[in-house]
Amino acid sequence: MKMIDIVVILIVILLVFVIIFPMIKKIANRETCCGTKREKTPRKHLSHVAGQYVLTIEGMRCSNCQRQVTNAINAIDGLSAKVSLENNEAIVSYEDKPRKEEAIEAIQKLDFLAYLK
Numbered sequence: 790m791k792m793i794d795i796v797v798i799l800i801v802i803l804l805v806f807v808i809i810f811p812m813i814k815k816i817a818n819r820e821t822c823c824g825t826k827r828e829k830t831p832r833k834h835l836s837h838v839a840g841q842y843v844l845t846i847e848g849m850r851c852s853n854c855q856r857q858v859t860n861a862i863n864a865i866d867g868l869s870a871k872v873s874l875e876n877n878e879a880i881v882s883y884e885d886k887p888r889k890e891e892a893i894e895a896i897q898k899l900d901f902l903a904y905l906k
Contacts, residue, residue, distance in 0.1 A: 830856045833863040833870075835884045842887060844879045846872070847902040854901070861895040868892060878906060 849855055855874040862870035867884040868891075881892055889905065896903035 828856060830859045835867070835869050835882055837884060838869075838882045839884055840887065841880055841882045842889060843906040844881060844889075844892060844896070844903050845906045846877050846879055846896060849874055849877060849901060854899075857899050858896055858901065861899055862892050865891050865895060879903075 855872045859870050859872045869882045870879045872879045893903045
């Protein structure tokens with residue numbers, strides 16, 4: 790085998806290692822694409838549900854994004870969200886007032902695009 794062949798093989802092995810090792814590390818540490826740990830999102834239950842609306846959310850890529858959006862909406866008093874990563878939407882339930890603008894603003898603070906469906 791020629792020296793150039795050996796060098797090319799070593800470069801390919803190095804590139805594969807550089808690309809695959811971080812992926813294996815993320816999987817082993819249960820990290821998301823955003824680099825944070827996967828956590829369960831606690832459900833927020835409202836005392837009574839007066840209605841619902843659907844928000845379309847653009848920019849979510851992983852379960853961490855989904856969790857962040859859910860927590861942002863659930864942090865608003867009187868709102869509860871069920872966020873779907875697959876459908877890129879949030880079903881928001883409310884007790885008294887819809888507070889749509891507040892929910893959209895909370896999502897946009899996370900650098901996602903949100904609008905009424």
